[in-house]
Amino acid sequence: MGSVEPTIEPRKKPRQARSTATVDAILEASARILTAEGLAGFNTNAVALRAGISVGSLYQYFPSKEAILTEMLRRKRKKLLAGMIAALEGMERQDEEVIIKRLVKAAMGNQARAPKLAQALDYANSALPLHEEMMRTNRAVVEAVARFLALRAVPDSKQAAQDVVGLARGMMLQAFREDAADEEALARRICLAIRGYLTELRGETAAERT
């Protein structure tokens, strides 16, 4: 029950080509293991084996297995945030429908490819000490959405953004739970739900003003 928080920061930066290859192999093997067996089967020995390297090499770059998960999360979040920002790029005067669809698709790319991996990482995130840093990126995503909503006259945009993000995530999770989800149709329904929610929100405050 020792609560000595495990070290999380990467141990050293790779400086030669082969070492970055090693790091990549570690992360890739980790992804495969999480996909196949979930967090339960995720341990450093297994990762090293799967990556075709030795434990010793692994620990040269990651001081703990939590550090591996953390790095995976970092990269994933970064990709997500970048995707969302790219989806908003130069869209200021575009139709709302179009922008939302782009945002939804950007968000979906992350989960859709490997839902089991996404789930495992998500739970790891909530259990990890670094929780804080991750929450910050998560908030950055929410805030990007919030800024967009604010421009579109959505009341209480911060709260609305939070809800929209949650709603979309939830629908994806549920859809991927029963496998064989039609991504295109799913995206359409998510957009529909978002539009419906925003309409309700706008309507509500409009009604209050009278």
Add this chain to the structure above:
Amino acid sequence: MGSVEPTIEPRKKPRQARSTATVDAILEASARILTAEGLAGFNTNAVALRAGISVGSLYQYFPSKEAILTEMLRRKRKKLLAGMIAALEGMERQDEEVIIKRLVKAAMGNQARAPKLAQALDYANSALPLHEEMMRTNRAVVEAVARFLALRAVPDSKQAAQDVVGLARGMMLQAFREDAADEEALARRICLAIRGYLTELRGETAAERT
């Protein structure tokens, strides 16, 4: 990497009062551990210690730690399903808004009290072999909602129910992630989102018919 699926079924039914007390203590201790430390800190020794019993006693009722999680999930799902059905009881002629609110609140009671526990159990569920049985109960919940929606002229009610359940879950998860969620306000927003989505769905098929 041995993939011998762990035994999951309860080992024996308690027949005396003290043994049911033991079982309850085990489940309660498990809940406390999951809440405090998540799945990572969940192991049989810890559970027995926390429950104030011995490992031996624990294994008299649960053949594996997975069995404990499974039983927790079973009870929780049962409670959820019962709550949803109760929420629909005798509401056939009630206002749609009212019914939805009742459903949402029933669903929320489960997650709200202990979000971290709910999260842990949820992940355990996805990783557990019993996955199947749980999915069935999950589907039962969705189907209850689907029947309700079908009565209310919602097109593709099965799909819609799936979406509505996912949407609600997602909004809850997101809200509880940032702590200090106002349950009442959250329930209101979820109902709003549901109404919005249903309106969109109805509108869409109405448009198609022209």
Add this chain to the structure above:
DNA sequence: GTATTATCCGAGCAATTGCTCGTATTTGGA
């Protein structure tokens, strides 16, 4: 009472897991 059954106990074994450290190999520059 005694016999039988149910329950409980906890030392401790076998397996797993996180991780270190001394050594071997490779790389890139001089």
Add this chain to the structure above:
DNA sequence: TCCAAATACGAGCAATTGCTCGGATAATAC
């Protein structure tokens, strides 16, 4: 070519964990 720095290796220790088993204790039946 030679050397220092970077990288890789993997045996194996210490700790944790899942779980068993033989025997003690409590409840119930007779």
